[in-house]
Amino acid sequence: MPDANGRELTFAEAIREALAEEMRRDPRVFIVGEDVAEAGTPFKVLSGLVEEFGPERVIDSPISEAGITGLGVGVAMTGLRPVVDIMFGDFITLTMDQMVNQAAKVHYMSGGKLKVPLVLRTTLGATRRSAAQHSQSLHAWFSHVPGLKVVIPSTPYDAKGLLKTAIRDDNPVAFFEDKMMYKLKGPVPAEEYTIPFGVADIKRAGADITIVATSSMVQVALGAAKLLEEIGVSAEVVDPRTTAPLDKQTLIESAKKTSRAIVVDEGYERYGVTAEIASVIADGAFYYLDAPVKRIGAMDVPIPFSPPLEDATVPNEQMVFEMAKTLCGKA
Amino acid sequence: MNRLPDTASQRVQAEPDVEQWLHLYQQMVKIREFEEKVNELYTQALMPGLAHLYIGQEAVAVGVCEALRRDDYITSTHRGHGHCLAKGASVERMFAELLGKEAGYCRGKGGSMHIADQDTGNLGANAIVGGSAGIATGAAFTAKRLGTGQVAVCFFGEGALGQGLLYEVMNLAQLWKLPVIYVCENNLYNEYTRYTETTAGDPLARAKAFGIYAEEVDGQDVRAVYTTMQRLVERSRLGEGPAFLLCHTYRYRGHHVGDINRTYYRSKEEEQEWMALRDPLKKLTEFLIGQQLTDQTVLDRIHADVKVEIEAAAQFAIDAAYPDVSQVAQHVYA
Numbered sequence: 001m002p003d004a005n006g007r008e009l010t011f012a013e014a015i016r017e018a019l020a021e022e023m024r025r026d027p028r029v030f031i032v033g034e035d036v037a038e039a040g041t042p043f044k045v046l047s048g049l050v051e052e053f054g055p056e057r058v059i060d061s062p063i064s065e066a067g068i069t070g071l072g073v074g075v076a077m078t079g080l081r082p083v084v085d086i087m088f089g090d091f092i093t094l095t096m097d098q099m100v101n102q103a104a105k106v107h108y109m110s111g112g113k114l115k116v117p118l119v120l121r122t123t124l125g126a127t128r129r130s131a132a133q134h135s136q137s138l139h140a141w142f143s144h145v146p147g148l149k150v151v152i153p154s155t156p157y158d159a160k161g162l163l164k165t166a167i168r169d170d171n172p173v174a175f176f177e178d179k180m181m182y183k184l185k186g187p188v189p190a191e192e193y194t195i196p197f198g199v200a201d202i203k204r205a206g207a208d209i210t211i212v213a214t215s216s217m218v219q220v221a222l223g224a225a226k227l228l229e230e231i232g233v234s235a236e237v238v239d240p241r242t243t244a245p246l247d248k249q250t251l252i253e254s255a256k257k258t259s260r261a262i263v264v265d266e267g268y269e270r271y272g273v274t275a276e277i278a279s280v281i282a283d284g285a286f287y288y289l290d291a292p293v294k295r296i297g298a299m300d301v302p303i304p305f306s307p308p309l310e311d312a313t314v315p316n317e318q319m320v321f322e323m324a325k326t327l328c329g330k331a
Numbered sequence: 332m333n334r335l336p337d338t339a340s341q342r343v344q345a346e347p348d349v350e351q352w353l354h355l356y357q358q359m360v361k362i363r364e365f366e367e368k369v370n371e372l373y374t375q376a377l378m379p380g381l382a383h384l385y386i387g388q389e390a391v392a393v394g395v396c397e398a399l400r401r402d403d404y405i406t407s408t409h410r411g412h413g414h415c416l417a418k419g420a421s422v423e424r425m426f427a428e429l430l431g432k433e434a435g436y437c438r439g440k441g442g443s444m445h446i447a448d449q450d451t452g453n454l455g456a457n458a459i460v461g462g463s464a465g466i467a468t469g470a471a472f473t474a475k476r477l478g479t480g481q482v483a484v485c486f487f488g489e490g491a492l493g494q495g496l497l498y499e500v501m502n503l504a505q506l507w508k509l510p511v512i513y514v515c516e517n518n519l520y521n522e523y524t525r526y527t528e529t530t531a532g533d534p535l536a537r538a539k540a541f542g543i544y545a546e547e548v549d550g551q552d553v554r555a556v557y558t559t560m561q562r563l564v565e566r567s568r569l570g571e572g573p574a575f576l577l578c579h580t581y582r583y584r585g586h587h588v589g590d591i592n593r594t595y596y597r598s599k600e601e602e603q604e605w606m607a608l609r610d611p612l613k614k615l616t617e618f619l620i621g622q623q624l625t626d627q628t629v630l631d632r633i634h635a636d637v638k639v640e641i642e643a644a645a646q647f648a649i650d651a652a653y654p655d656v657s658q659v660a661q662h663v664y665a
Contacts, residue, residue: 056476062506067499070465071472074483077454078404078473097496101459102466110447110455111438112662146663170665 001157004187012045012182014156015121018163019046019083021192023053026081029167030057032068033085033121041085043123043182065094069120073103073172076118081167086122088134089176092141095120103172104147118172119163123179124152125216125266126298126314131305137216137266137298140273142174143243149173149197150244154218156186158241161195168194178216178266198245202254206236209260209324212251212277213237217264217315224320233328243273251277252284259290260327264315269297291327296320347557349624355397355553356615357633359389362413363612364634364641365422369412369429369443373588377649378429380442385413387583390611391516392417394556395484395576398564404452404470404483406463409444410582411456414486419451422641426648433654434647440654440662452481461487461494464513468500471511471573482510482567490521492530492537501573505541508572512563513538515575516550518582523596538575550578551609554618581605 009017023029031049033041037060040047050058061068065086072082086092092099103116124137143150149171153159159177166173203218204225213221218239225235238254240247255261261281265273274295282293299313325331347355366386372378385392388410396405396417407414415425420436428435429443436446447455454470457463467485474481491497492515504511521529538545544566548559556578563574583606585593593602619625 062499062502064499064502066496067465067503070496070500071469071503072465074454074466074469075472076469077466078470080473080476097459097462098465102457102462106455107665108662109437109441109445111436111440112665113437113449114447114455115665149664
């Protein structure tokens with residue numbers, strides 16, 4: 001990671017900077033979505049972009065998720081590079097046919113002739129008291145589909161570098177931003193950089209246990225690692241950064257080194273990202289493991305509104321800490 | 332591009348000459364003979380999968396595509412062989428794709444329902460009913476943004492009138508004045524169900540509700556389809572926005588080749604009536620001979636030449652190699 005020289009941006013600012021830089025670099029790039037222009041999205045992630053690039057390149061659309069995604073697929077197939085903004089990750093359900101049956105398959109079905117360089121930006125993450133239809137983390141759904149790439153950044157630095165890569169990629173990319181993280185600050189250098197897909201990042205080095213954590217759960221894992229340090233357990237926190245492609249090698253190597261692993265992700269636990277990654281580690285590091293690979297995802301319930309109920313559905317530091325403690329025989 | 336008049340009403344279309352009509356005739360014959368051959372290959376178990384034949388609807392694909400430039404875009408449907416051919420696809424590579432051969436348009440990876448051909452502006456057939464409406468609208472967005480003068484045509488059957496995506500993108504197209512023409516082929520049946528059981532109100536009114544310029548035409552009359560389409564294409568090229576063309580047509584065969592016993596959803600008499608009285612090839616023949624623009628020997632020669640071409644192309648596909656299994660994981664990502 002290049003030196004930021006003390007320069008800090010919020011997660012939202014990093015996203016905005018990536019978009020602005022790519023739009024300046026490449027006139028084919030444009031943004032389309034609900035309330036993306038003057039409103040700058042409800043989270044104000046895009047504030048200022050319409051002023052710089054104009055309404056031709058920051059386009060307010062009707063509330064038609066399938067329509068704008070489908071339009072984006074056709075646009076991408078014919079030479080432009082759309083960034084489709086889907087306000088809440090829960091609404092990707094409305095884009096499913098266009099992403100899964102169209103965008104993901106066009107290149108393959110055409111025998112490699114047609115390409116879909118489309119980025120679908122959306123959100124994940126609970127605890128905003130937004131209830132069951134505005135709080136889910138559904139990145140596993142797209143991760144399931146060959147032909148799609150899926151990015152789940154956890155820091156402002158990663159968000160910027162990965163979004164620039166997503167926009168330059170010739171494939172459909174789903175980019176999930178934790179909406180609770182938009183105000184999180186972190187170092188972001190002023191100079192140009194990109195981050196390749198499929199390269200995990202070790203957010204904290206450790207020796208006794210590997211905590212694989214994604215997106216919103218990286219901060220949770222780092223918090224748990226601090227608690228573990230206090231009881232003499234050295235935890236390594238590994239962030240895959242992209243679920244598709246998945247950097248299996250780094251995950252396996254870390255687990256081989258520490259001999260224990262927990263996987264934490266904010267998606268629903270059943271059939272989720274944690275299941276896939278746990279299986280990768282169990283297969284790849286089997287002879288090095290001293291304990292079964294454990295996983296923690298969101299509770300398998302529709303996300304409730306009432307704050308104490310909602311909080312109970314999301315993995316937290318204490319849960320990760322307790323599980324790690326048990327795995328390390330410190331219980 | 333030459334400076335063109337400002338409104339559609341000021342424009343005058345030149346009446347096509349006999350060579351053009353004969354070309355349209357030849358294209359329709361090509362589609363019919365191609366589809367008859369597909370039927371044969373399928374029933375001989377030489378073609379895997381499904382075959383949704385376009386026989387009966389030839390005048391729509393040909394009339395529409397003849398009004399387009401080679402670089403204009405189309406998106407097609409599961410019943411898409413006619414659209415591909417009318418847009419200029421080669422019969423050899425079409426057959427090869429239908430048989431899953433590497434020489435096919437998509438290296439055998441797409442098959443009958445997914446033929447795409449960039450060189451003729453064909454962005455692909457789509458096996459999700461209405462699924463390509465977004466793609467066609469997006470292609471029109473690109474054309475407008477880049478100022479290429481291209482238009483995009485979205486072919487769909489009346490079954491797609493039941494899909495919400497269509498209305499979302501028609502709204503976008505009209506809001507943003509995109510050069511896209513939605514061509515609805517009403518062949519009367521959503522698979523095995525008559526469209527009147529599935530479609531409330533007037534399909535044209537749905538387009539008009541968005542303020543989209545809409546017309547309907549006898550989809551069995553290739554001259555009518557062609558001349559109507561020329562007008563719609565020109566107004567879209569001039570920046571007057573999207574259009575909707577409802578073509579009344581008829582699917583002679585089943586939903587797919589295996590749909591043999593159809594009496595539970597339509598009568599044999601109805602089928603016979605359309606074939607006897609409203610066949611697109613017969614209609615054009617009557618015009619050409621009635622107007623003494625040509626004679627039967629010329630038309631017979633067209634048929635004979637097309638048959639030779641089709642037979643050779645089918646044989647090419649039969650003899651062509653399957654893709655090596657090592658290709659299965661290629662082209663998942665660009």
